Amino acid sequence: MDDTQSGFDPRFEDPRKLDEISRRGFLGGVVGVAGAALLATPRASRGAQTTPPPTSSPTPQPDDEPYWRWVADQFLIRENLAYMNTGTRGPSPRSVYEAQIEAIRASNVDRLSYARYVHDAEFRDGLRIKMATFLGCNPSEVAFTNNTTEGMAFGTNGPDFERGDEMICTNHDHSSGAQPVYLRAARQGLNVKMVDLAHPRFHPPRSPTDIIDAFDALITRRTKLISLCQVNYTDGCVLPVKEICELARSKGILTLVDGAHPPGMMDLDLHALGCDMYAGACHKWMMAGMLTGFFYVREALQDRIWPTIYSGPVNGLNMYGEQVNERFAARAQTAARYEMRGSGNYAAARSIDAALDFHNAITPQAIEARDRYLAARARDGLRQIGGVEIYSSDDPKSSCALVSFSVRGVGTRDLSAALWDRHQIYIRNVTHPEIHWDANRASLHLMVTSADVDLLVGGVAEIAKEAKA
Numbered sequence: 001m002d003d004t005q006s007g008f009d010p011r012f013e014d015p016r017k018l019d020e021i022s023r024r025g026f027l028g029g030v031v032g033v034a035g036a037a038l039l040a041t042p043r044a045s046r047g048a049q050t051t052p053p054p055t056s057s058p059t060p061q062p063d064d065e066p067y068w069r070w071v072a073d074q075f076l077i078r079e080n081l082a083y084m085n086t087g088t089r090g091p092s093p094r095s096v097y098e099a100q101i102e103a104i105r106a107s108n109v110d111r112l113s114y115a116r117y118v119h120d121a122e123f124r125d126g127l128r129i130k131m132a133t134f135l136g137c138n139p140s141e142v143a144f145t146n147n148t149t150e151g152m153a154f155g156t157n158g159p160d161f162e163r164g165d166e167m168i169c170t171n172h173d174h175s176s177g178a179q180p181v182y183l184r185a186a187r188q189g190l191n192v193k194m195v196d197l198a199h200p201r202f203h204p205p206r207s208p209t210d211i212i213d214a215f216d217a218l219i220t221r222r223t224k225l226i227s228l229c230q231v232n233y234t235d236g237c238v239l240p241v242k243e244i245c246e247l248a249r250s251k252g253i254l255t256l257v258d259g260a261h262p263p264g265m266m267d268l269d270l271h272a273l274g275c276d277m278y279a280g281a282c283h284k285w286m287m288a289g290m291l292t293g294f295f296y297v298r299e300a301l302q303d304r305i306w307p308t309i310y311s312g313p314v315n316g317l318n319m320y321g322e323q324v325n326e327r328f329a330a331r332a333q334t335a336a337r338y339e340m341r342g343s344g345n346y347a348a349a350r351s352i353d354a355a356l357d358f359h360n361a362i363t364p365q366a367i368e369a370r371d372r373y374l375a376a377r378a379r380d381g382l383r384q385i386g387g388v389e390i391y392s393s394d395d396p397k398s399s400c401a402l403v404s405f406s407v408r409g410v411g412t413r414d415l416s417a418a419l420w421d422r423h424q425i426y427i428r429n430v431t432h433p434e435i436h437w438d439a440n441r442a443s444l445h446l447m448v449t450s451a452d453v454d455l456l457v458g459g460v461a462e463i464a465k466e467a468k469a
C-alpha cells in the first residue's frame with residue numbers, strides 16, 4: 001500500500017515540504033532536527049504557559065477549555081494546524097520530545113556501549129514497572145517492542161498449533177494483525193475464518209452483543225486463536241473484547257488483541273480485559289517517540305508463547321551449553337524474553353518514560369474523558385449536516401476517540417484534501433474497496449481543542465453544502 005492509498009498526505013510527513021504547505025511559510029527551507037526545533041516556536045505563540053491554569057476540580061473536567069488549551073499548547077505542532085491523525089502517529093508533547101533528544105545526546109557522549117548495557121537494561125526494568133501500572137498488569141508480563149505489528153507477529157506465531165487448526169480474525173483488522181494470521185496459515189496448513197465486520201449492521205453496531213455473536217458463530221472445536229482489535233482503525237469501533245475473551249477462554253481458545261489505538265486513548269486494565277496477549281503502540285495515542293510499542297502476555301501463558309525473534313538462553317543454557325546466570329535465566333522466564341532480540345533504542349525507551357509521566361500527570365481517566373468529549377462534540381456537530389453519514393457509535397461501550405464518517409457526493413480523499421487545503425485540518429481516509437469500506441477518520445486527542453473540532457464541523461458543512469449545490 002502506498003501513501004496515496006493509505007490516506008496520508010505525504011507532504012505533511014516530509015519536513016522538506018513543510019514550507020510548501022505552510023500558508024505562512026514561516027519555516028522557510030529548514031530541514032531535519034533544526035526544523036523540528038523551530039516547530040516549537042509558533043505553537044508557543046498561541047499562549048503556551050509553563051504551568052497549567054487552575055482547574056475547577058482536582059480532576060480536570062472534559063470541558064475545562066483553559067486547562068485543555070494549555071495541554072494542547074504542550075505540543076510542537078505549528079500554529080493553526082489542527083492535527084487529527086493521532087491514529088496514525090501521535091506527535092510528542094514537548095517534554096517527551098526533549099527527553100528523547102537528551103537521551104540521544106547522552107548515548108553519544110559516553111562510552112558507546114554505556115547506553116545499551118547500563119542505561120538500557122537497568123532503566124528498562126523501572127520503565128517496565130511504570131508501564132505495567134499504566135496498563136493494569138504485572139511488570140513480568142510486559143515486553144517493549146518497536147511497534148504493534150511486532151507484537152501481533154509474536155502473538156500469532158508464538159503458540160503451537162496443528163495442521164487443520166483454525167484462527168479467527170476480522171475484515172476490519174489492520175494488515176498488521178490479519179496478515180500474520182494468513183502467513184502462519186499458509187505456512188502450516190491452518191485455516192482462517194474472518195468475521196464480517198464490514199456488514200452494514202455494524203456501522204454503527206446495534207449492540208455489542210451482535211459483535212460477540214458474530215465471533216461466536218465462527219468458533220468450532222478446531223479454533224485455537226482469536227485475533228482482534230480492541231479499537232478498529234477503520235470505523236473506530238470499540239469491540240466487546242472482554243466478553244469475547246471470556247467466551248474464548250471458556251472454550252480453550254487463545255486471544256490476541258491488537259491494541260494499536262487504546263493505550264493513551266483509554267484507561268486500560270489488561271487484567272480486567274482478560275485477554276491472553278495484547279500488542280500495543282506507544283507512538284500513537286501515548287505519543288512517545290517513533291518505533292515504540294509493547295507486547296503483553298498473561299503470566300500463566302508465557303511458557304506456551306515462543307518468541308519469534310530470540311537471542312536469549314534456551315532452557316537456561318547459553319549457546320555453549322552452559323548455565324546462564326540466575327538473573328538472566330529468571331528474566332528469560334518472563335515477558336522480557338520477547339525483548340531478547342538485539343540492540344534496543346535507549347532514546348525511544350526514554351520517550352516512553354516521559355510519555356507515561358505526561359499521561360500520569362493529567363491522568364488516563366481525565367484523558368479518556370476529554371477524548372470522548374471531543375469525539376461526541378464532533379459526532380453531534382457532523383450529525384447536523386445534511387449528507388453526512390457517521391459510522392461511529394454514540395454508545396460509549398462501542399466508540400471512543402476515533403470518529404468515522406463520510407459525506408454523500410464527496411470522495412473521501414477529496415474531503416481530506418479540501419479540509420487540509422482550506423483549513424489545515426489533518427484527517428485521513430480509510431479506504432478498502434474489497435469490503436466496500438471508504439470513510440474519513442478523525443482522531444481526537446490532546447493536541448485537538450474544542451475550537452478545532454468546531455472548525456472541522458464547519459469545514460465539513462461547507463464542503464457538504466457545495467456538493468449538494
Ligand SMILES: Cc1ncc(COP(=O)(O)O)c(C=O)c1O
Binds near residue numbers: 176261
Ligand atoms: C489497528 C492497527 N493495528 C496495527 C497498526 C500498525 O501499528 P504499528 O505501526 O504500531 O505497527 C495500526 C496502524 O495504524 C493500526 O491502526
